[in-house]
Every structure is written in structure tokens, then in C-alpha cells.
Amino acid sequence: MPEYLPTAPYRGTRDFLPPEMSVRTQVFGKLYEVIERYGFLRYDGPILESAEIYEAKSGEEIANQQLYTLTDRGGRRLALRPEMTPSVARMIAGNAGSLQFPVRWYSHPNCHRYERPQRGRVREHWQINVDIFGSTSASCEIEIFELIHDMLGGLGASEDMFVVRANDRNLLSSALTDVVGVTQEQLPEVFALVDRWEKYEREKLAASAEEIGLSGNQFDKLGDVLAAGTALLDELPAHVKDGSNLVKVLGSSAAGLIRFDPMIVRGLAYYTSTVFEVFDTSPENNRALFGGGAYSDLASLFTPQQIPGIGFGMGDVTLMDFLQTHGLLPQPRSEVDAVVIPVVEELGDAARQVAATLRRAGIRTSVPLEYRKLGKELGRADKAGARAVVIVGQEDWDAGNVTVRSLVTREQRQVTVDAAPTTVTELLTD
């Protein structure tokens, strides 16, 4: 007995069969549309990159543990991109001379990370990346926040389903040093502690704070700072606030798009001021959906030119969970709009001719590849989600006619072959 290979995809990766793929293309097609309305241009890059662009810049965890690496036959050390930012930094740096900054770019790559698969985490995921490069204006923050609201709104989400929690790392630094009394040396560790604030129990946090060298009083103050919301701003020096784009946003008509939250820091190293995370507000799915931030110097690995920017990455797994939680997932599209059915096998050619006229009118149309009785074929057309069938019978055909039938209303009309596309279109839009 022969042995067969397993049909499951590699662990942590996914097959997208037509129904899932239809949902995916609808969701992301909508997002492309919204993003392009803001004047963002799509780009793409290779999956394989030189391994060193990740090892040089990313956090230790990714470079050492989560990166898929390989060596090609020419001895080059390569990696499957774990994220798009280093790739786009490379492209921006390589083309900076011919670009009219600021530029608005987006992409939709798949990224690979070797992780233990679990809810919300896979090894290959598809991520929308949106960035503005070459500007430090607070208008960038406003545009990114507006876009996020429109993207989720475009997918049917109402404003109560999500919240954009935003912070400025410089405001937090100031609060930590000026209010809590954290030293410059302690700052990185305290940032890491803040990043875990909502995930850990209070006791564990207190233990960590003690290890860093914070007193009990400092730990309590830290808790107050993180829970203060906009009241924290009153405690910060004017020069710090004056330099913050986020403070400008909070003072603008766009303030309602975000909630200022000192607790948001983001793990990734390259953010330097504004950082934000979008949270699902549903108690069932109460977690970060995606996030991003601003960086003062994106492409320092590749060029001496300082290129600031702001952007975010939105992964498909958490997005789909969000849509599902709120009942916003679209239905898969039907397989076809219409099926042309020959009543006898000899009319197969005629059926193909009719199908061609329907297709020219933009109607997704199939013709049976193998002859079956009309009743059987009607059942299959129904199952494929067709809303109309065109029946080609011998007498009709000899007279230049066909019969168009709605599978929804069961209404049926005899029309000329030339009129068939119009009739089908009418039935489809009923």
C-alpha cells in the first residue's frame, strides 16, 4: 500500500480555499480602496531579503528566535521577511533622490515569524502596511488616525467597536523622570515594564519594579501616571508638550479620534515619539488589533539621509477575529452569477456562444463541462450560488432564442440571444 503525504499545510500557515479567499479579497479590497482614497500608493517587495537587515535593527527576539533564515547556493544569508519596515526603508533609501517627499505608501505583504501557533498568532500572516515618509508634521498623525477610522468604518465597524489608544514616548519619558523620579539608566527597563502593565498581575509588576530599583512609593506613582489619561499633561513641562505632535492632535478637531493613554509604549525599537494601538472594545475580544508609531530616522541602515515618518501594520488574523466578533465578516461571493445550460449535448457549442455574450457584458458565467440532464444542472447551478440560468433548447435556438430563468424568483422569460445579457443583468439586480 502506498503511503500518502499529509494534506494539511505547514504548521502555522494557512490554505485559503475559495470561500475564505473570497472573504479575504473582499475585506482587503475594501481596505485598498479606502487607503487609496487618501492618496496612498501601493508598493511591493521581495519575500527574501538579506538576513543582516533584520539582525542589525530588529529586537533581539526576532533576529535570534523568530527569523526564518536560509543560505542560497551562492552563499548569501537570506531571511523571509518577518515585517515590511526594513524592506520599505531599503526602498525609500534607494530611491530617495527621485521621490517627492512626503510620500504616502502602502503594501500588503505576507510576513513570516517562527512562533508557537495560537489564537491570533500564525507563522505566515498578511499585513497591511501604511506609512507616510519624509514629514514630521502633526498633520501626519491626524491623517493616519483619520485613515484608521475610515478603514475600520469601511469594513462596517462603528466607532464604539474600537478605540485608538495613543501616547508619545517623550511625554512618557518626561512623566517617568519628572513625576516618578526614574533615572535615565532605569528608563528602558521601566518602558519594558509599562509594555507589560496590562498583561501581568499587580504583584508581578511590583516585583519587577523592585528589581529595577523603584521604591514602593515610586511604583504607586507609576501606577497613577499610567492611569492618569489627559490629566497627566497638566503635570508635564511646557517645553516637552510643545514638541509633541500628539499634544497638537489632542488640541485639534481630530482629538476625538484617539484616547490619550500613557500606558501605550509599543515593543519595537524604531518608534521615537507617537505610538498607538487600536483595541477592540468587545469584552469577548478585548485586545490590541494593530498598532504603529512615528520614527525620526527610518532608513539609517541604508543612508545618511534622515527620513522620518509614521505608519502602522495591520495583520489579517487579528483583523478577521475583530470582524467576526462584531458580525462584520462578508459572505463569500457566489461561484458564478449565471449558468448557461444546453438541454441536449449537441447544443454545447451553442451554450458556449451564449456564455461568451454574457461574459462580454461582465456577467460571471459558467457552462457545464460535462453534459447532464437539465434538472441535475439546475441543482448544481443553485448550489454554485447562480442567481440566473440561461436554458438553450433546440427549438428555441433554431428560432434565435433562449430561456432566461431567475433562480431567486423562478420568473422565466424567452428572449432573443442578443437580449440575453440584458435580461440576465436585470434579473441579477432585482
Add this chain to the structure above:
Amino acid sequence: MPEYLPTAPYRGTRDFLPPEMSVRTQVFGKLYEVIERYGFLRYDGPILESAEIYEAKSGEEIANQQLYTLTDRGGRRLALRPEMTPSVARMIAGNAGSLQFPVRWYSHPNCHRYERPQRGRVREHWQINVDIFGSTSASCEIEIFELIHDMLGGLGASEDMFVVRANDRNLLSSALTDVVGVTQEQLPEVFALVDRWEKYEREKLAASAEEIGLSGNQFDKLGDVLAAGTALLDELPAHVKDGSNLVKVLGSSAAGLIRFDPMIVRGLAYYTSTVFEVFDTSPENNRALFGGGAYSDLASLFTPQQIPGIGFGMGDVTLMDFLQTHGLLPQPRSEVDAVVIPVVEELGDAARQVAATLRRAGIRTSVPLEYRKLGKELGRADKAGARAVVIVGQEDWDAGNVTVRSLVTREQRQVTVDAAPTTVTELLTD
């Protein structure tokens, strides 16, 4: 002085900056549309697959020389897919129980092969894959040939720009054994020789034929067979022709879609009867664009169930060369349709409000992120390809108005804010 990493992509792979990406999305968007009109459903799968699915089935060359392989941290041997067929075979086998055969599926994956980069060959390419699974009817061949003509026609190609050269491996086997007197043992080597027929000089072919053990007379006969076209069919036994879908196509109203050509064999092992290649007819680019064929048993690695089918893969590199050769490449889309320009910095908020109304009407609209004088901003809007600008001035705005100007005709109108989207849309469609 710091050293900077190179900004070029990994050798044999490509960055798609927005202009190239715009061409790519337009070309492939059109192809998706045409393919879906035939009732084909899109699917997708992971880039990483178990290495054994290629080593077990593909030609030696791919498995040993051209495959990018790696081992994950769990010790699994993986490969970057070099083609989509083994992946889709795995998916079809794994889901055969719930599919209503025949199924029409398509995909658009990127595939990796370690090759020396040259014209038409890269290491990462994007390939449209189209297949019908679960039928052996000659209607499958007809549908695939119709689809190919419509796909290229949809991209603007006329019928004289390409030719679909088709063969049936079984017809060729019969001709080789019955007409040329090739033995069963010699057949595989003679097939390989035929595959090189147009690439090599006659002397080199003759030498290869001699090595295989063909006489000079047999070599001449082989040349006659390969050049015979449809006349060859007269020399073949009836039972061979009766079993050939291609002969049925040639006897149908679809005969004009292809040219019967005994010289087409295709390198890949899994084709078992019909094979075809689409050639550019331009003398400047006279070569195969893409090809495909029929297989009697696609998924034998994964299931005992015999799943026949027919399909083809169309790579982006040769397709783009074809379109360029014939002047059919679309222009990159403009960056935006419209730009909303505040005359003074204080009207930035107002400009964003106006932009929001344009975007809601589906108009791709940007707002400057940094304030510049009107003249400068008009120049940038022009450079971005905008066809209209909406100018927000203080007096206008106080009266609830804006000024809409066409950058094409220079026509200018003062309208209410509410009327701006309609006015811009009119200007865009002029």
C-alpha cells in the same frame, strides 16, 4: 564613517515601486476579472511547503538545483514553493470530499527558483495559475483555450499577436512509434529531443538523435513529423485519434483558437495528454509566453483518488515583456485624483473636512501635510497627476464655498462645499 547596507533587492528579485506596482495591479486586476467571468474561483496557499512534495514529484533539476530549502527550528525540512501545482494538488486532495467536481480554480502566487537571472528569468516571479480539476471532457480544453484568448484580448492583444500551439503527447507517441519507428525505451529521450528542437542547431539535434540510436532516415522522418502540422493526423491510427481531446477540439468550432503543432511537448513530468504553449508572434520577442497541459492524475502523492485536470501557469515577467513589445502596457495611475489646498495654514482643518467629503464620494484625494504657498502646492498637485484641485480660501470658506479648478482645462468654479464632490467628479470625467 558608518557603512551602509546596499539598497538593491536580493539578486533576481524585484522591488515594485508605486509606478511599477500600479502597472502590475492594473494588468493582473484585468486578468482576475476575465478569469472570474468564466466562473473560476481564486484560492491561495502558503509560500512554505514541506520540501518533500517537490522532491517526490518534480523534475530532477528543480528538486536538486533550483529549490530554496530551509530547516525550521523544529527540524522540519521546508521549501519556498517553486510552482503552485503541488500546493494545489495537496489542497484539492485534502478537500476532495467537500468539493463539487469539476472545479475551476485560479491563484496568483509568487514562486521562487534559484536560477541565473537573465531576460525572462528571475528568482521570484508572480504566476497566474488556472486549472480545471475533476473532468476529462474535451470541453475543458475548449474552455481553457477560450479563456487564454480572452485573457490576452482583455489586455488589448489582437489575435495576430500570439498563437496557441497545442499538441497531445499521446498523438506524438503514436507518431514517433508508428511513423518514425522509435522504440518504447527510446521514447522519453526522443521527447526530450523534441523539446529542444527549436532551440538547437540541426547538427546538434542530429548528433543527439544518433546518440539515442536513431538512424539518419529516422532523424529525417522525425523532422517531417514535427513539421507536418495537421497533416500528421492522417497518418495516425483511428483509435489513437478517437481518444484525443485535442482531436475533438480540432473538429469543433473552437479549432481556430489553436494551431496543432507536434513539436510542443512541455518539460514537466505531470502532463499526460494535451500540452500547449502560447507564443508571441512578434519577431522581436519570438518565444513561449506561457503554457500548460492536461494531467490524468494530479494528486497521487496525497490521495488514492484519481483527480484529472488541465491548467496553465502564466508568469509575470514574460507577460510584461509581451505587453511591452506590443505597446500594451498600461500607464501607471496618477497618484491622486484631486488635491485640496488651504490658502493659509489656519485652513488646514477646513481642507481636511473638504477632503473627507471628496473621499466619501470615491475621489482619491490628498491634503498637504505641510503648509506651502498656493503656487508651490499647485505644482506638486500637477506632478502627482491630480486632475483637479479644490482651493480653500478664507473668504470663500466663511461663506461656505470653495474653488474647484481643473488642472487639465484650467477651468475654475466657485461652488458650495457640499457641491464640491459633484463638481470634481464632473471635471475628472470631462
